[in-house]
Amino acid sequence: MDVLHNIQPLERVGFERLIKLIEARQIFKPEILEELDVQMDFLTREIDKGTTVHQHRDYDECNVSAPACWQETQTTQRADELGRAMVMFFELYETLQAVHDLMHAQEALDALRRSL
Incomplete structure (x- = not known):
């Protein structure tokens, strides 16, 4: 939400999609990592x-x-504000990546247990 005022209306679609995923508590779907990556690239x-x-x-x-x-x-000022938001995007990405890795590890462990 903090970056939307610095983004042109036509370029906000991805950010608004991220907001909807977060509000719907659907951040554990693999697509969110791809969406975050795309939006972080845009911010960069x-x-x-x-x-x-x-x-x-x-x-x-x-001398x-x-x-x-x-x-x-x-x-x-716009680049400064986007830079501060980028830090939050990066932290969210890293945290979600760790959670997704743990979820995949748990799924692999469950599959291993079922096969025994």
Whole structure:
């Protein structure tokens, strides 16, 4: 929900689909991981669009500090907000991936027990 105001209406479909899955408590279906991956990829591209890297170099011959060049990253407010949301998406993805792995392990264990 926190990212919707930063997303164009036509690009909100996937995010709205995620919201519906979460609200319907259907986050343990395999499709949600794919949907999260797609939306995280979208967020990454949007954050990149709002990020500018400036190269600086100190040409003063009296400068003896190293390095004589450095980078400064600037982001728009939109990219900052999307970046904060990206952290939550990543944590959700990692948590759900762990839960899905445990569910698959439990299914494999149950199948093994049935075969004995």
